[in-house]
Amino acid sequence: EIVLTQSPGTLSLSPGERATLSCRASQTVSSSYLAWYQQKPGQAPRLLIYGASNRATGIPDRFSGSGSGTDFTLTISRLEPEDFAVYYCQQCGSSPPEFTFGPGTKVDIK
Amino acid sequence: QVQLQETGPGLVRPSQTLSLTCTVSGASFTSSGFYWSWIRQHPGQGLEWIGFIDHSGSTHYSSSLQSRLSISIDTSKNQFSLRLNSVTAADTAVYYCARVATGGLWGLKSFYFYGMDVWGQGTTVTVSS
Numbered sequence: 001e002i003v004l005t006q007s008p009g010t011l012s013l014s015p016g017e018r019a020t021l022s023c024r025a026s027q028t029v030s031s032s033y034l035a036w037y038q039q040k041p042g043q044a045p046r047l048l049i050y051g052a053s054n055r056a057t058g059i060p061d062r063f064s065g066s067g068s069g070t071d072f073t074l075t076i077s078r079l080e081p082e083d084f085a086v087y088y089c090q091q092c093g094s095s096p097p098e099f100t101f102g103p104g105t106k107v108d109i110k
Numbered sequence: 111q112v113q114l115q116e117t118g119p120g121l122v123r124p125s126q127t128l129s130l131t132c133t134v135s136g137a138s139f140t141s142s143g144f145y146w147s148w149i150r151q152h153p154g155q156g157l158e159w160i161g162f163i164d165h166s167g168s169t170h171y172s173s174s175l176q177s178r179l180s181i182s183i184d185t186s187k188n189q190f191s192l193r194l195n196s197v198t199a200a201d202t203a204v205y206y207c208a209r210v211a212t213g214g215l216w217g218l219k220s221f222y223f224y225g226m227d228v229w230g231q232g233t234t235v236t237v238s239s
Binding site: 033034037099 | 173
């Protein structure tokens with residue numbers, strides 16, 4: 001079973017700053033199988049990125065994803081007030097079909 | 111616009127069965143490339159995948175829950191359901207249903223995961239006597 005580790009656990013930044021979130025897998029993950037989600041308090045998660053680097057429908061271009069192999073990154077180029085939330089990476093396993101989420105990174109206001 | 115809505119009891123007694131239903135609107139279960147999943151979130155914790163089902167009724171479950179878990183689908187009602195047996199306080203969580211978007215055949219090189227692109231709002235289930 002692939003384990004995902006996210007760092008840092010909490011990222012304290014100010015609006016307008018750049019946020020860099022890391023997701024590390026215990027084994028190689030195909031880029032086609034890696035997604036990122038945003039979750040705000042009391043809300044369901046929202047898909048941000050799929051295929052490691054593709055923005056989902058309606059996601060602003062300040063969000064970008066990159067990486068391959070075991071190391072993946074979500075970058076928010078300039079934080080807007082609505083971006084303060086928890087971010088999860090997720091991988092999709094092919095055999096057996098399964099999903100794993102990372103523990104999350106909380107981006108809060110400094 | 112695709113929407114998912116979870117329904118079910120908010121309180122379940124220990125050792126009983128937790129039953130939830132997800133009603134899908136704006137999408138057809140028979141469309142290829144989509145799977146229908148359950149995910150839960152313990153209070154103050156991260157996301158835990160539970161299992162998923164496809165339109166034919168084929169299922170895949172989390173290894174940690176599979177002995178207690180059953181997911182079924184009713185295409186005539188556009189609903190899929192979760193049943194979790196022998197619940198304990200550790201099953202207290204917010205339960206979400208979500209659509210999984212994929213391309214190609216699972217396990218083949220051509221397979222592509224487009225993410226869990228539509229989620230229900232979630233329903234809180236408390237296990238307590």
